[in-house]
Amino acid sequence: MIDQPAPLATSPFNTSSPARLPKFRCRNVQAYYGKTRVLHGIDVDIPDQSVTALIGPSGCGKSTFLRVFNRMNDTIPNARVTGHVEMDGIDIYSDQIDPTVLRARVGMVFQKPNPFPKSIYDNVAYGPRIHGLADYAGELDDIVEHSLRRAALWDEVKDRLGEPGTSLSNGQQQRLVIARAIAIRPEVILMDEPASSLDPIATARLEQLIDELKQNYCILIVTHSMAQAARVSEHTGFFYQGALVEYGETNQIFTNPVDQRTQDYITGRTG
């Protein structure tokens, strides 16, 4: 199924400089639900330590594409992904790759905050416990504190770590699940419309957080807000009906799009 693409460097959207290798290389990535193809051969390189935004009208395949990177499509009945996806030069769809190990390296934040019905502490400690990340006594406490600090939530919850994660506000819950994701020290964070259930203040905080996190992580974010994509991302990809129509520097996409469909979408004439 996976057809080996010959020249990896000839992607039309290869934006990474030779100095910095891309985090992901996608070649001819296709996704199916049953017999319906919803991604029609995506070729793209995703740079490391920066934010890449995926935009496009509803149903164009952004979420499906995002789930390609942590193989969450594997968990959906009927879903199938073909093509070639490399992370740091290694094919993540090869038989040697254990999806659970991959997902420990590629974290994900969902559209709706989904804290587990456990305490705040146990929410953040969930991943580290599963992957055995805490070696000495007290290390788990350190991981939890560090992750909550990174997610800019520590000060608000440090006195109530035993309370259920569901007792937090929506914006706090979203930061909690980000803390939960970074607690296993992933290299990549996938975010699927992370701000869609947040108010403007919480959204601003989230964007600030993304800005800080990108020093260390490769971040992919799906968003319906042009303004948000423009604010947080270095690169933007525009999806339309299962195809990656245009990909490039965010500045260029928003000021000088090449494709007419991109132009129409960002100016609000389609979508």
Add this chain to the structure above:
Amino acid sequence: MPMLLGGVYLFLIVMAFVFARTLAIMRFYVPGLGAETRPHSVPNFHAYFAAWTAGFFMLLMLALYRLFFAAVGSVTIPLILMALITALTCLMSFKLTQREFKARDYVEGFVQFALFLCSGVVILITFGIILSLLFESLRFFEKIPLTDFLTGLEWSPQIPIREDQIGEAGSFGVVPVLLGTGLITVFAMLIAVPIGLFIAIYLSEYAGRRRRRVIKPVIEILAGIPSVVYGFFALLTIGPMVQTGMAALGFDITAQSVVAVSIVMGVMIIPYISSLSDDVMSGVPQILRDGSYALGATPSETVKKIILPAAFPGLMAASLLGVSRALGETMIVALAASKAANLTFNPFEAVTTVTVQIVTLLTGDQELDSAKTLAAYALGLILFILTLLLNIIAISIVRGYNAKFHR
């Protein structure tokens, strides 16, 4: 005679209905017979209003007539009265069937009232049963002191009690009966809860849609087998099987052993627990599952750490429902358990249960006033209280948990 009254009753209601409907159509819709504005209610509501009124008052009259003039026994008088009520209804309808009359609102009121009446009747019946349980039990406790009943270690009501010996202590001690019930229930749950839970985990987390669609109904067939079938299965197959199995190990046990009965009862309860638990676990939001998988958890870790805790109150409720089924189960134990009350904790001996004793006490010739008969009420009351307590515990577990984790 009741047939005649019933027929006439229905006929008269239809009469009232047709009368009011025709009247309304003529007044509202036939040109020249009324004003030009739209009526508040369409003709059907005027008709329903008349029908409800006639039906209600005729029923009321019949009830009162039976109550006060039952001795007269005449059919003619009620018939005449019914006709009279219908005539009055039509007269009323003649006056009330106007454009502005709010027949629709009144009919809504009638419907509400009737629905309320239904639930009210059920509640009354429930209370009636509880009260009769209580009062008959009190009569029993006049003969046998409550403390003797609750603490007595010997249960042998079948021993003929002479007039002067009624109430002699030792005959009606409920402890061995309760212990027997508890023993069988515990062992049945030891089988039903784990197996039911594993089935539910497989169905909701592993089976996938297609296999689940096949397996779940098959398991639910178990729930459709009449318990009397389970009963003779326990009596004729499992009991002797356990007996010979233990004999091979050098133990001489009865065919009515707790183990044999509990195995069958456990199997009977499995589908209740698996089906309910599957519903509960499938109800755990998919985003929690996704969250766990996205952190690199395996399916079994997700089940253990996310699904089971999140579904815990529901699983608890399912298990407690299983317990109350086991407590109240009658046919299996009536056929396959002992009638004699043994005071024992040994699962390889025979014990009796509350339900078995109720059946035994009430079959055959009975004097309604004997301690033997009344004891059945006391046993029934105990069973009721136990089940009620279980329900209260289940509800409070669910409430407490919900208050903590689901806002």
